[in-house]
Amino acid sequence: MASSILVLGAGMVGTCTALHLQQRGYEVTLVDRRGPGQETSFGNAGLIQREAVEPYAFAREPRFLFNSALRRGADVHWHPRGLWQMARPLLAYWDHSRPAHHARATEAYSRLIAHATEEHGLLVAAAGADDLVKRQGFRFVFRTPQALEDAAQRAMDLHDRFGVRYHVENTADLALAEPALHRSLAGAVHWLEPWAVNAPGALVQRYADLFVARGGRSVVADATRLQARGQGWAxxxxxxxxxxxxxxxxxxxxxxxxxxxxxxxFALFIKRGYHQHYTAPVPLQQPVLDAERGYVLAPMQRGLRLTTGAEIAPMDAPATPVQLAKAEVLARELVDMGEPLPEAPWLGARPCTADMLPVMGPAPHHKGLWFNFGHGHQGFTLGPVAGRLLAEMVEGRQTWIDPRPYSPARFV
Ligand SMILES: Cc1cc2nc3c(=O)[nH]c(=O)nc-3n(C[C@H](O)[C@H](O)[C@H](O)COP(=O)(O)OP(=O)(O)OC[C@H]3O[C@@H](n4cnc5c(N)ncnc54)[C@H](O)[C@@H]3O)c2cc1C
Structure with missing residues (x-):
């Protein structure tokens, strides 16, 4: 009889883990209290970020810190209770963001990111989800020539070190490529390899449908108590x-x-984020990051989705969508946003680790229990890679990526 395994959580990461375990002959039950892809994997910017070879560091520039402390910009917001509750992992995050540490994290992170589009591609094809995916890249747009020049330098460096493909666009190139931008900008770095998903939750649902069509069991239920029971888990x-x-x-x-x-x-924390959809009469061709202001605009099935940067607040604190309000003003400088759809802003939380690497591997003190979480700013991108790597570890065979940097044992 096939060996049985429970996967708790049917976001992008859990659903892909279930699929990969099933592919290796396991009898898998996937459990989620809301159903597949209804939470963080629903509300993100839908980017499969082949360019994101560097994990998202704690910015250490004095100007950024000063503005963040005063809660001035649109990119960062914080609640005093959030800072207090998450002080320890945030301090560790600050420390891990020092250039030498960040470079080491990048080595490990980039090895996962390198396979992201290829692994999604296999699942997109098998799930018949091509209609949800646009494979034409993603732009960082810049308002000032100096910022564009700095970004072009960084892009060249990432290309040389990690093979990331990009094209630098000047004011005229950008205006031609994105007629929806009604303000003249300094230009853009167009990352050529990322994919844009126009309904992120729907992509997870298609992957979950594939899992069920192949004989997997998907249960909608709140999993309250996980306990070792005999030789297994209940x-x-x-x-x-x-x-x-x-x-x-x-x-x-x-x-x-x-x-x-x-x-x-473990040194875990969350960065909350919001989205709101707008009617935007002239659609953007590809998602854009307003890189000097810190928000993303992504064309979606429901309209133009505005997503915000990080809010350091407890998971259960009431929504304070001040970043959305600030980002909307900034976005209106660039495109005709139209009207917001009549719905409450969506609120979710990026699952982050202090060392910026996901937690993937065996639970250090519990036999037969595995962890797959903490994919931070790129969990939607990394789901299929994370699912495959974890399934290979469970199977006990040689893994195609060295799993040691992501081991849960690093926290004990
Ligand atoms: C504003 C914003 C924009 C982002 N943009 C991007 C992007 O463009 N690209 C990218 O790669 N990443 C992006 N991210 C990050 C990405 O969304 C997350 O890293 C990713 O969705 C995490 O996936 P997950 O499967 O680990 O978690 P989730 O999708 O949150 O899944 C966890 C699941 O666990 C379930 N669950 C929780 N408790 C229980 C319980 N007791 N019983 C049963 N089930 C339970 C939940 O219902 C949920 O479905 C963004 C995040 C935010 C907030």
């Missing part, structure tokens, strides 16, 4: 009791709570 859910020989925790920003109840204290 979880109490609102739909009853589930048991399997092994279990994977893929709970994204909820992972910290789950692992704490098992006795683990």
């Amino acid at each position: 979880v109490q859910t609102t739909e009853g009791h589930l048991e399997a020989e092994q279990a994977v925790l893929a709970l994204g920003p909820w992972a910290d709570g789950a692992i704490r109840s098992l006795g683990y204290r």
